[in-house]
Amino acid sequence: MKLHYGLDDLKDIDFMAFIPIILPFLAVGLLLVSIALIDLYRHRNTRENVLIWTFVILFVNTIGPILYLVIGRKDSDRS
Structure with a gap:
């Protein structure tokens, strides 16, 4: 078991496999920011x-x- 990983080990990671996991979190974050900014603008x-x-x-x-x-x-x- 390796205790330390270097930058060379990043080439072995399949980042496309993480997109279905990360995308919902990004969408919820963007939705929250959009709703808050729209509400702030309307009631400025x-x-x-x-x-x-x-x-x-x-x-x-x-x-x-x-x-x-x-x-x-x-x-x-x-x-």
């Missing part, structure tokens, strides 16, 4: 910290859109 006048939420949604993978949808959607009292 009543949300606080729109720029910060945009960065959180885009750069904090999977957890960012969930955080926005759970705690970021609270409307502010501005009209």
Whole structure:
């Protein structure tokens, strides 16, 4: 049993076999980001910290859109 693998061992891996496993996760992540960004854009006048939420949604993978949808959607009292 090898304890250490080098970059040369990557050529032996069949990456196409992993696509059916990875694709659903990528699709769900993209869907979450899209829904969160659309909601943020539609309600940008009543949300606080729109720029910060945009960065959180885009750069904090999977957890960012969930955080926005759970705690970021609270409307502010501005009209």
